[in-house]
Amino acid sequence: MTATKMNKPASVRSQERISLARVEERYRTIRTLIRVAGGVGAVHLGQGAIALLSGETTRLAFELSVLADVKFAVTLTLAGATTTWAIAERVIRHRKVEQMQGRIKELETRLDPNRSSSGLTLKGKTNPKDKTK
Numbered sequence: 001m002t003a004t005k006m007n008k009p010a011s012v013r014s015q016e017r018i019s020l021a022r023v024e025e026r027y028r029t030i031r032t033l034i035r036v037a038g039g040v041g042a043v044h045l046g047q048g049a050i051a052l053l054s055g056e057t058t059r060l061a062f063e064l065s066v067l068a069d070v071k072f073a074v075t076l077t078l079a080g081a082t083t084t085w086a087i088a089e090r091v092i093r094h095r096k097v098e099q100m101q102g103r104i105k106e107l108e109t110r111l112d113p114n115r116s117s118s119g120l121t122l123k124g125k126t127n128p129k130d131k132t133k
Contacts, residue, residue, distance in 0.1 A: 030122075097124035098122050098123050101122055
């Protein structure tokens with residue numbers, strides 16, 4: 001406690017606590033009212049939406065099934081495009097490694113003439129002798 005609060009009589013401190021408690025209770029009450037109003041509003045809007053859709057469930061079911069078909073087609077298209085891109089990327093990478101392989105080997109032997117080869121293929125793949133069966 002600060003020196004000013006210690007010097008105040010007990011009744012003044014009690015009055016401050018009471019007024020602070022009133023402010024907190026008003027805040028809590030207003031917050032609860034806002035929450036309740038939001039819930040009532042959501043129920044009201046949901047009820048209105050249900051009233052609008054009543055009797056139109058067949059049309060809604062049809063529209064949802066069309067939407068599901070479109071989503072499936074888009075998903076399938078994206079999967080195919082991704083697979084095609086991955087395969088093309090792999091082929092391009094293997095070509096590039098094959099093109100650069102001679103130059104890399106020359107530079108590495110220049111640094112260390114006694115170095116041994118890792119046994120990779122020209123495209124940078126694992127040596128067939130090293131593959132597990």
